[in-house]
Amino acid sequence: MKKELLIVAHAPSDNTAALSRAAFDAANNYAPDDLMVRLLSPFDVQAKDVIKADGVIIGTTENIGYMAGATKDMFDRCYNNWIDICAGKSVGVYIRAGLDGTATTHALNSILTGLRWRMMAPPLVLHGTWNPAFIDDVAELSLGMAAGMDAGIF
Template identity: 45%
Template structure:
């Protein structure tokens, strides 16, 4: 039975949409055959999506030193319904940060710690002015998660 990777990423701009698409492209790499990839915007995702997945990749913008309101809403709706059911869920995060991303990272880490999910990689903070390299880095993160799920190391 294939494993399921859930990508929940806020994409309010063309560039952040490119990041979400890159995460999906990486996760759907042709060499990864036994992973189902589900991609949703935070306002469309909920606890049932978390319960059905084997790993989760979160993506957000830095908004006033915090995560996007959409991702916060996702956590608000999902936290208690999955709290006891998905402990140890492998997770990763990318942040598109116009500034330093520290507050955003800290906020998401606090929620993930409460959920007892398991970080499989340091959060990827894409700081400062837009760089094309951001797309490649997020694509690699998607591939890493999918390949890790398929091989059983996550």
């Protein structure tokens, strides 16, 4: 039975779109016969999308020292539907932060702790001016998630 990895990525720019595409491609190319990978905007996520996924990667920008409004909107709409039903869900996070990502990391950690989701690694914070190496960093995070899911670790 195929496992499903859902990538929820806010991608308001060409650079953040490259990050979400790298996450999708890395996971999708890892085990295409064993893993179904979906990529959605936070605006398009419905509670059922996360409920049926075996693992989730959340990609967000940091805006004015906080997670993107699109990401916050997703949690506002779906959080109560996910409590208890999604406890133990494996999750990875990447944050494209012009600043240091501290407030966004703290907010996401609080939300994910409340949901009792399992972080597969500390949040990946891509801070400062754009660096093309960010694409490889996100691909590596996604590949790790795919490999962990395929091996039954996540």
